[in-house]
Amino acid sequence: MLKRDYLLNTIKNIFSLYGFNAIETPSIENMEVLNGKYGDEGDKLIFRILNSGNFTEGIEKTDIKTISNIRTKISKKGLRYDLTVPFARFVSMNRDKITLPFKRYQIQKVWRADRPQRGRYREFYQCDVDYIGTKSIICENEIINLVFSVFNKFQIEDSIIKVNNRKILAGISEVFNFQNKFDEFCIIIDKIDKIGLEKINQEFVKINLSKDSINQINKILLLKGSNQEKLDYIKKVLVKSKIGKEGILEIEKLMKLTSKFEFDLSLARGLSYYTSSIFEVVLKDKNLGSICGGGRYDDLTEIFGYKNISGVGISFGIERIYEIMEERNLFPNNLDQSNDVLISYLSENYIGKSLEIANTLREKNIKVDVYSENNKLKKQLQYANKNNIPFVIIIGEEEIKSKLYTLKNMKDGTQKNLSIDEIISKVSR
RNA sequence: GUGGUUGUAGUUCAGUUGGUUAGAACGCCUGAUUGUGGUUCAGGAGGUCGCCGGUUCGAGUCCGGUCUUCCACCCCA
Numbered sequence: 001m002l003k004r005d006y007l008l009n010t011i012k013n014i015f016s017l018y019g020f021n022a023i024e025t026p027s028i029e030n031m032e033v034l035n036g037k038y039g040d041e042g043d044k045l046i047f048r049i050l051n052s053g054n055f056t057e058g059i060e061k062t063d064i065k066t067i068s069n070i071r072t073k074i075s076k077k078g079l080r081y082d083l084t085v086p087f088a089r090f091v092s093m094n095r096d097k098i099t100l101p102f103k104r105y106q107i108q109k110v111w112r113a114d115r116p117q118r119g120r121y122r123e124f125y126q127c128d129v130d131y132i133g134t135k136s137i138i139c140e141n142e143i144i145n146l147v148f149s150v151f152n153k154f155q156i157e158d159s160i161i162k163v164n165n166r167k168i169l170a171g172i173s174e175v176f177n178f179q180n181k182f183d184e185f186c187i188i189i190d191k192i193d194k195i196g197l198e199k200i201n202q203e204f205v206k207i208n209l210s211k212d213s214i215n216q217i218n219k220i221l222l223l224k225g226s227n228q229e230k231l232d233y234i235k236k237v238l239v240k241s242k243i244g245k246e247g248i249l250e251i252e253k254l255m256k257l258t259s260k261f262e263f264d265l266s267l268a269r270g271l272s273y274y275t276s277s278i279f280e281v282v283l284k285d286k287n288l289g290s291i292c293g294g295g296r297y298d299d300l301t302e303i304f305g306y307k308n309i310s311g312v313g314i315s316f317g318i319e320r321i322y323e324i325m326e327e328r329n330l331f332p333n334n335l336d337q338s339n340d341v342l343i344s345y346l347s348e349n350y351i352g353k354s355l356e357i358a359n360t361l362r363e364k365n366i367k368v369d370v371y372s373e374n375n376k377l378k379k380q381l382q383y384a385n386k387n388n389i390p391f392v393i394i395i396g397e398e399e400i401k402s403k404l405y406t407l408k409n410m411k412d413g414t415q416k417n418l419s420i421d422e423i424i425s426k427v428s429r
Numbered sequence: 430g431u432g433g434u435u436g437u438a439g440u441u442c443a444g445u446u447g448g449u450u451a452g453a454a455c456g457c458c459u460g461a462u463u464g465u466g467g468u469u470c471a472g473g474a475g476g477u478c479g480c481c482g483g484u485u486c487g488a489g490u491c492c493g494g495u496c497u498u499c500c501a502c503c504c505c506a
Contacts, residue, residue, distance in 0.1 A: 041504050044430075082506090110506085115430090117500060126506065187504085270505065293506065317506030346464060381466035396464060410466070 002335045007318055007325070008107060010153055011127055018146045020105040020129050025086040027079055027109065034078050037085045037303075039183065039272045045112045047122075048075040079111040083128040084273075084313060085300070091132055091311075092304035100133030100309070119320050128294075130313030132301070137250060139312045140277050140296070141257040147281055147292060147314060148260055154321065155330050158284040159291070161260060164267035165251050166274050166295070168234060171244015172220065175237060176213040186268035192221060193266075193282075220265050227255055227263040234265060250276060273297045279314055283324070291320045338388040339367040341427050344380035346396040354395055357405070357420065364424050384410055391427050 012022070034046050048071065055074045080086050083106045091098060107127045116122050129146065131139040144161055151159040166186075173182045188203045197218065204214050220237065223230045231251060238244030251263060254277070261279075269278045274295035281292035294314030301309040325331055341361065343354045351374075358368045369389060371380045377394065384392045394406040394415075404417040407426060418426065 039504090045504075112505075114503095114505075115500095116498095120505070124506065290506070315506070320506060344465095377464050378462085378466070383466090385466045392466085394464075398464090406464090408465075413466080415465085 003325070003331050004318075004322065006331065006335055007154075007322060008125075008127075011150060011316060011318070012105070012107065014146060014149050014153065015105040015127075015129055017149070018129070018142060020103050023087075023090070023104045023106055024108060025080075025083070025090050025106070027111075028077050029080050029086055029089070031072070031076055031078050033085065033089050033304075034081055037271075037273055037300075038081055039187075039270065042081065042271070045114050046081050047079040047111045047113045049077040049079065050075055051077075080108075081112060082110050082271075083108060083126050083315065084130065084297070084311075087128070087130060087132075088297075088300040088311070089304050091309070092301045092306040095306055101131055101136075102133055103129070103131045105129045119323060121319060124317075124319045127316040127318055128313055130311055132311035133309050135310045137253045137257065140254050140279075143279065143294070143312065143314050144254075144258055144261050147279075150316065151281070154325060156283070156321070156324060156328075159281050160262055160284060161292075162264040162267045162280045162282065163251070163254070163261040164264055164278050165247035165276055166268075166278055167243050167247025167250065167276055168238065168265070169247075169268060171238040171241035171247060172217065174241045174243065176209065176217065178207065178209060178213075181207045181209075183272055187270055188268075189221060189266050190268040190270055197222070223265055227259070227261075230263050230265060231255070247276070269293060269295060271295075273300050275299065276310075277312060291317050291324070293317075336388060338390070339369040340389070340429065341366060341368055341391040341393060342380070342384040342387075342389045343368060343370045343393045343395065344377060344384070345371065345374075346377060346394070348374050350395045350400060353400060357393065357395070360420060361424060361427070364428065366424070366427055381408075381410075393423065 015022075028049065031046075031048065035043055038045070051074055059070060059073055087104070087106060091102065105128060107125060109123055110126050111123050114120065114122065129143065131142075140163075144163070147159075147161055151157075169186060169189075170179075170182060173179045173185055178185065184207050188200055188207070191203075192200055200221075201214055201218070204217070209217070216237070220234065223233055231248065234244075235248055238248060254261075255263075267278060267280055269280065275298040276296040278295035279293065280290045282290050292314055294312070296310065296312035298310045300311060301307075343358055345351060345354045354370055358370050361368045369387070371383065381392060390410055392408045392410060394408060396406075399405045399417070402417065404419055405423060406415055407418050407423050408415040
């Protein structure tokens with residue numbers, strides 16, 4: 001929890017340095033908000049909530065044959081699958097109160113009905129930052145800088161920000177004439193790092209790409225060299241594609257603003273709502289999948305009746321970042337939250353005095369724990385020991401009489417009788 | 430959704446071809462020390478062997494079902 005808080009606080013801090021404020025949306029959304037936004041596979045992974053009351057009401061005999069019919073009748077609500085879609089809904093519904101362009105960050109849990117495994121959970125946090133209501137490429141630039149700031153702060157130095165543009169990919173599908181298979185194409189090339197070129201080509205064959213197209217696409221996917229060199233190459237390929245040229249123009253603009261990213265033509269992303277820039281952050285030689293992903297979506301609010309609103313954002317996978325930090329020992333070691341001092345007392349008669357001293361110390365900004373039960377001193381010291389509390393103040397008969405309280409140093413075992421003021425100066429850090 | 434895997438004390442795990450009273454380590458409790466922890470020593474408590482059913486004279490052990498854990502695939506953060 002300490003480490004998670006450190007992670008979240010650091011990220012929040014950087015988000016606000018970039019001018020984002022927090023919002024939250026409910027965990028539960030109506031199914032029509034969630035359905036159809038994440039592709040066919042995504043729809044299956046949405047957790048559905050059974051209707052309250054008599055959920056069998058309205059089911060016809062004919063429905064029983066098809067699961068999807070029953071499903072939609074007995075479950076009208078579900079747990080959110082990501083933060084972007086609920087955000088789009090939020091913006092559409094509150095358009096009268098929101099001034100565009102609007103930016104926000106959102107750190108909340110999302111749920112996926114998947115089998116959990118390493119680096120992958122049914123319930124996990126996402127940290128999203130999004131701009132909405134602006135087409136400016138400055139947003140992409142800011143997001144790249146922000147990502148850079150975050151990973152710099154965490155000292156994850158081998159992180160790479162990969163950038164591509166869906167319009168370029170759309171251009172490719174236009175030039176090689178398979179626009180109708182565009183979504184499948186994205187999912188396939190997204191896997192190149194994982195399963196390799198040969199298997200990818202087998203999948204291309206399955207969606208009926210010609211050998212010639214596959215060869216040419218291979219050349220594109222395998223392009224090496226600088227961002228500029230890749231751009232020059234793809235420019236030639238896409239001369240006849242209007243949408244392709246748009247994508248190229250956007251990347252060009254971005255390259256003028258920053259060089260902190262790697263232009264990667266094999267980056268595609270699975271989610272179907274991205275329409276333009278797409279980002280992903282990966283580690284150089286780590287097969288944990290991406291630790292950050294995002295992109296620009298032009299039509300997401302349109303489904304909720306709010307047209308011509310373009311948004312762009314990125315999401316940090318903090319569970320995965322957590323694992324990497326843990327593995328590499330990158331968490332600061334001064335995170336421990338132990339209290340500065342424990343006040344222990346030898347009889348119930350001294351509880352009043354203990355609480356009085358506790359308050360005095362707290363006013364001096366000292367973290368004080370007062371032992372909550374009238375146990376043996378032995379117990380109280382054990383408690384201090386197990387909770388890593390460095391000092392214990394012992395209050396007994398002698399201490400009350402002399403107004404000099406026993407301060408025991410738990411590290412070296414020494415103890416002295418001191419006045420409250422002396423204790424304060426000893427214990428403050 | 431597909432294939433595999435796991436489940437025994439608070440925790441991590443042993444447990445032989447099915448055979449008496451299911452063990453260890455750590456943790457917990459008590460005492461040695463009635464005002465002194467962390468170290469040491471002596472003692473103690475703690476288990477419906479995931480759940481349901483079956484085979485057997487007898488099941489932690491074998492069989493079926495179910496739930497759970499973890500892993501791979503699909504997909505994804």
